[in-house]
Amino acid sequence: MPKKGKTAVIFDVGRVLYDWDPRVLYERLIGDGRALDAFLRDVVTIDWHFQHDAGRDFADTSAELAALYPQHAALIAAWGPRFNESIGAGIAGMHEIVAELDEAGVPLFAITNFSHEFWPPFRAREARLFDRFRDIVVSGEEKMVKPDAAIYRLALARFGLAAEDAVFVDDNAANVAAAQALGIESVLFTDAAQFRARLVELELPIAA
Structure with missing residues (x-):
């Protein structure tokens, strides 16, 4: 049976939301x-x-x-x-998922391995998408990187989430395993259709 009760979604950025x-x-x-x-x-x-x-x-x-x-x-x-x-175009179908979740009132967050210098101009370029996120933890700003457990603990504390509240998606298997080890429901990203199907299974408010 799928796990229930997820209230927030935490995204990776590179190769999940945008090609790099x-x-x-x-x-x-x-x-x-x-x-x-x-x-x-x-x-x-x-x-x-x-x-x-x-x-x-x-x-x-x-x-x-x-x-x-x-x-x-x-x-x-x-x-x-x-x-x-x-950094190329948005990953097909993923920006639509972000928009649907946001419009349904689901809190959205991100944890990204990204330079503290390179992040601000990219964030500004893609403000239309990232303005939908309540908070984003950037590894270069914190000087800790995925899959170090410390960055997930920091993110949960900053986001005000318990591990069991969240769904995390990342394209890197090590990052997914590290989040899963902390009790965060974690999805190894392959494409938007697969991720959407998992969100439906977890009963988040998104169309099948």
């Missing part, structure tokens, strides 16, 4: 496909970027990386000021 792919930015800057692949694989890696989500300043991380790859200094420097260009 650094290739979208750098394919505009690097014309050769093999050079692009190598740059994304070896230079501006996901592990390097994760430092921003953890709260490090881009000025520091970019200087360190440019010292290792001086031939790519200009490309590395583009990451920060042009970060919004790596």
Whole structure:
């Protein structure tokens, strides 16, 4: 039987509400496909970027990386000021789910691994969606990241929720498992239809 009594929904942002792919930015800057692949694989890696989500300043991380790859200094420097260009369109069907839940009075929140520097311009760009959220915990501002249990505990306290009150959705299995371990009903995101179906099972006020 599905669990009942959920009153709030907590969203991840990247690859749940919006597509994110650094290739979208750098394919505009690097014309050769093999050079692009190598740059994304070896230079501006996901592990390097994760430092921003953890709260490090881009000025520091970019200087360190440019010292290792001086031939790519200009490309590395583009990451920060042009970060919004790596964030694509909304994930199909998800903004409609946010709107339906909000209009039904369901409290909406988010926990996102995101740079404290890159978040404000993106939040401003997408104000129409994010204005529907009551609060958003940003990892770079808190200097703690998913799947660390501490960020979920902080979020629940700030949101005024007990773990059993909430449904959490994230595209990363480790993040989902960490939330589940704290007693938060958690959904591994694949697409909007699957997530909508789960919300219906949990008896949240949303159309099937």
